[in-house]
Amino acid sequence: MIKIAGLSRTFQGKSGTVDALHNIDLDVGNGEFLAVIGRSGCGKSTLLRIVAGLIPPSRGEVLVAGDPVTRPRRDVAMVFQRPALLPWRSVRENVMLPVEIFRWPRAKHRDHAQRLLEMTGLEGFADRLPHELSGGMQQRVSLCRALIQRPKVLLMDEPFSALDALTREELAVELQRIHIQLGTTVIFVTHSIQEAVLLADRVAVLSARPGRVRELVDIDIPRPRSFGHNAHLEEVAAASAELHQLLLGEHLPETPAAT
Amino acid sequence: MTDKTTDAGPRRLWFNAGLPALGVVLALALWWLVTIAFGIEPFWLPAPSDVVEAFLRLPGHLTEQAGMTLMTTAVGFAIGSIAGAAVAVLFAASSTIERMTMPLIAAINAVPKAALAPLLIVWIGLNTQAKIVMVVLLCFFPVLVSTMAGLTSVPNDLRELSHSLSASWWQTFVKVRITWALPQIFVGLKVASSLAIIGAVIAELTNPDRGLGAVIVSSSQSADTPLAFAALTLLALMGAALFYLVVAMERILVPWTRAISS
Ligand SMILES: Nc1ncnc2c1ncn2[C@@H]1O[C@H](COP(=O)(O)OP(=O)(O)OP(=O)(O)O)[C@@H](O)[C@H]1O
Ligand SMILES: [Mg+2]
Numbered sequence: 001m002i003k004i005a006g007l008s009r010t011f012q013g014k015s016g017t018v019d020a021l022h023n024i025d026l027d028v029g030n031g032e033f034l035a036v037i038g039r040s041g042c043g044k045s046t047l048l049r050i051v052a053g054l055i056p057p058s059r060g061e062v063l064v065a066g067d068p069v070t071r072p073r074r075d076v077a078m079v080f081q082r083p084a085l086l087p088w089r090s091v092r093e094n095v096m097l098p099v100e101i102f103r104w105p106r107a108k109h110r111d112h113a114q115r116l117l118e119m120t121g122l123e124g125f126a127d128r129l130p131h132e133l134s135g136g137m138q139q140r141v142s143l144c145r146a147l148i149q150r151p152k153v154l155l156m157d158e159p160f161s162a163l164d165a166l167t168r169e170e171l172a173v174e175l176q177r178i179h180i181q182l183g184t185t186v187i188f189v190t191h192s193i194q195e196a197v198l199l200a201d202r203v204a205v206l207s208a209r210p211g212r213v214r215e216l217v218d219i220d221i222p223r224p225r226s227f228g229h230n231a232h233l234e235e236v237a238a239a240s241a242e243l244h245q246l247l248l249g250e251h252l253p254e255t256p257a258a259t
Numbered sequence: 260m261t262d263k264t265t266d267a268g269p270r271r272l273w274f275n276a277g278l279p280a281l282g283v284v285l286a287l288a289l290w291w292l293v294t295i296a297f298g299i300e301p302f303w304l305p306a307p308s309d310v311v312e313a314f315l316r317l318p319g320h321l322t323e324q325a326g327m328t329l330m331t332t333a334v335g336f337a338i339g340s341i342a343g344a345a346v347a348v349l350f351a352a353s354s355t356i357e358r359m360t361m362p363l364i365a366a367i368n369a370v371p372k373a374a375l376a377p378l379l380i381v382w383i384g385l386n387t388q389a390k391i392v393m394v395v396l397l398c399f400f401p402v403l404v405s406t407m408a409g410l411t412s413v414p415n416d417l418r419e420l421s422h423s424l425s426a427s428w429w430q431t432f433v434k435v436r437i438t439w440a441l442p443q444i445f446v447g448l449k450v451a452s453s454l455a456i457i458g459a460v461i462a463e464l465t466n467p468d469r470g471l472g473a474v475i476v477s478s479s480q481s482a483d484t485p486l487a488f489a490a491l492t493l494l495a496l497m498g499a500a501l502f503y504l505v506v507a508m509e510r511i512l513v514p515w516t517r518a519i520s521s
Contacts, residue, residue, distance in 0.1 A: 052423055053423075053425060054419065057492075069275055072422065072423045072424065072425045073424065077423075078419075078420075078423045080416050080419065080420070081416075082415055082416050084414075084416035084419070084420045086417070086434075086435065086438070087515045088438055088513070088515045097424070097434070098424050098436070101421070101424045101425075101426045101430055103426070103436070129515060131515065
């Protein structure tokens with residue numbers, strides 16, 4: 001579904017050029033859930049924004065469904081770290097925003113919006129304004145707004161990082177359910193090993209400056225997974241430990257992968 | 260939230276209407292007391308009763324003059340505000356135009372407007388148009404600046420959202436930027452509403468043929484201080500009314516601002 005080949009990106013900063021991404025190769029299969037994890041500043045957001053077509057790569061290319069990405073596509077939807085809702089629009093109207101901008105017939109998509117709100121437990125809040133909702137609910141609205149595009153690919157940039165720990169868990173479990181239900185291909189950027197292990201089929205661990213794919217880790221734990229008591233505690237612990245090692249290992253003086 | 264407002268209904272009424280009214284009454288009482296206690300002549304400082312009496316001497320005349328000032332103020336305010344907002348939108352659409360004309364506009368704005376009043380008479384004539392132009396000049400700039408500030412203050416995540424939806428410039432403008440700018444536009448409108456009255460009075464003092472400014476000029480010539488005070492009071496009432504009209508419009512158009520900024 002997504003093919004990233006030889007992707008590099010540099011930024012011209014005041015203090016010289018920054019190598020944000022260097023020679024990234026990644027293939028994401030249809031319906032796959034790929035988590036991208038790495039230290040702050042290693043280029044995760046940059047990677048996602050290139051895949052979304054928001055900024056161009058310096059070298060290399062990204063293909064989505066076989067076509068090179070040059071600008072934002074309607075079948076690729078993005079969820080940001082902050083909900084980015086329009087404060088004067090009701091929840092329902094915020095969800096309908098992409099429909100309006102794409103000039104799709106409203107009547108055709110109103111039911112879809114309603115179903116998405118039900119799926120995320122927001123049906124009672126459709127006519128509220130965003131400031132009347134909690135942070136977790138606002139982020140759910142922003143997820144609904146992305147899903148109304150019926151995206152083939154969902155790009156999520158630390159979508160839960162501004163929320164408290166319990167809400168994060170709740171939303172992660174919900175996202176897992178939605179992913180199982182819809183089968184959308186997802187690239188999910190996170191700082192949280194726990195979230196990556198819960199959600200991902202594969203985890204791409206990025207190293208910093210320049211950002212490269214340090215390791216791709218398969219997470220072979222049956223779904224649905226949960227944070228609570230499940231039958232796979234050992235696998236969860238093993239996967240978490242491996243990711244932890246990879247992320248911290250970067251700090252060791254001699255790192256074979258960095259040469 | 261809704262329960263709380265109904266609970267606190269009488270308290271809110273007292274807070275929003277009762278306290279301001281009490282403030283006005285106390286100020287009037289103090290004024291009255293000072294004039295009586297120190298035996299001040301009405302020529303220097305008329306008591307509230309003298310002012311009311313002066314108004315009742317010429318109610319028709321004063322109301323008519325007030326109506327003229329109000330007309331000048333309102334028309335100039337409307338034209339100036341709409342022009343200011345329109346130019347801000349133009350600047351938002353084209354940074355070339357902005358770069359070319361903004362320094363010029365800022366320089367023109369730096370000229371004290373009161374000094375232009377005699378020139379306006381030379382250019383436009385001894386008529387109401389010249390007075391309206393004065394008001395327009397005063398209202399234009401604050402609305403321009405506040406609208407520009409509002410249009411450029413759209414947060415990054417909303418910009419990125421509309422970019423990721425491939426929204427056109429016009430769609431982004433209509434669906435995001437202009438509404439986002441409304442609270443700041445209203446800041447400019449409130450400033451302009453006060454300046455509008457000042458502009459009208461400056462113009463009327465320069466060419467005192469009609470309006471409350473003319474009443475003040477003629478009453479000071481005949482040493483009728485209470486009449487001048489009656490005119491001033493009407494001006495103050497007019498200014499407050501215009502200001503609160505803008506505030507009321509803001510509450511209707513942007514009910515979400517207060518929820519967000521708190
Ligand atoms: N527009 C830009 N101009 C200059 N440098 C940039 C720009 N965007 C990102 N960078 C640089 O590129 C590098 C990667 O940034 P990026 O935002 O992708 O990191 P990240 O992994 O998402 O970090 P975080 O986890 O903190 O969100 C950083 O060093 C950053 O300073
Ligand atoms: Mg980031």
